[in-house]
Amino acid sequence: MSAGSRAQSEQEARRRARWTGAVGFAGMLGLPILLWHNVVAGIAAEFHPDPRYLIAGWAPWSLMAGGLVCLLVAAVVDHRERDHRFYGTGSRAWVGWGLSLYILGFALATQVAQIAQSLGRT
Template identity: 50%
Template sequence: MARALGRDEQARRRAERVGVLGVLAAAVLPVLLWHEVIADIAQVTADQRAAVLLVGWAPWVMMAVGVLCSVPVAVLSRRARSGRFYGPGPGAWQGWGVTLYVLGFGLATQVAQLHGLST
């Protein structure tokens, strides 16, 4: 017979579920908001300047790297706190992930506004 989970264990599992849903929402939200802009940037031809490609893809690369920073956070948070190899927490990964995502989101907003002016 399975034992009942304690209050702390229930809170930890709830926090993990909320974290997973948050990361999935962060990954899907830019595609839902700016799918037309992303499609137009993907159709840039080779004769156009490389700077247009760099500026066009920069926000989405920043957001993707920000979301990928959540992988080490998840791995590091699953380690046993009483284990031999438990070290510093995932604070730096969380900081970089949030910073890159927010900066990428702001830049994507500006790219979408410029895209609206050009079409």
């Protein structure tokens, strides 16, 4: 295998990984909207500035949003040019935090949706 074909296959693999990441990110963004738009609308309709309401009602979506922000930071870090002066390879921690926060938020949103459904608010 020549150096030119190896570099070309590495670029192709990197391009495929970026495409897969973009599709995955879009799916992670769209799935909660698709599943729980009625629950979020019900929670937003009953807004009152009570700390208990804010924590119990909005924590799942805040965790998922924080996870998506961490994944965006990881994408930006990974997308930077590798030949630049301030290039760092620190995107793995961002991915770990992003996935952890998103999964925790998703699990909590499932429970909030089940509670809202049992109360008849969806």
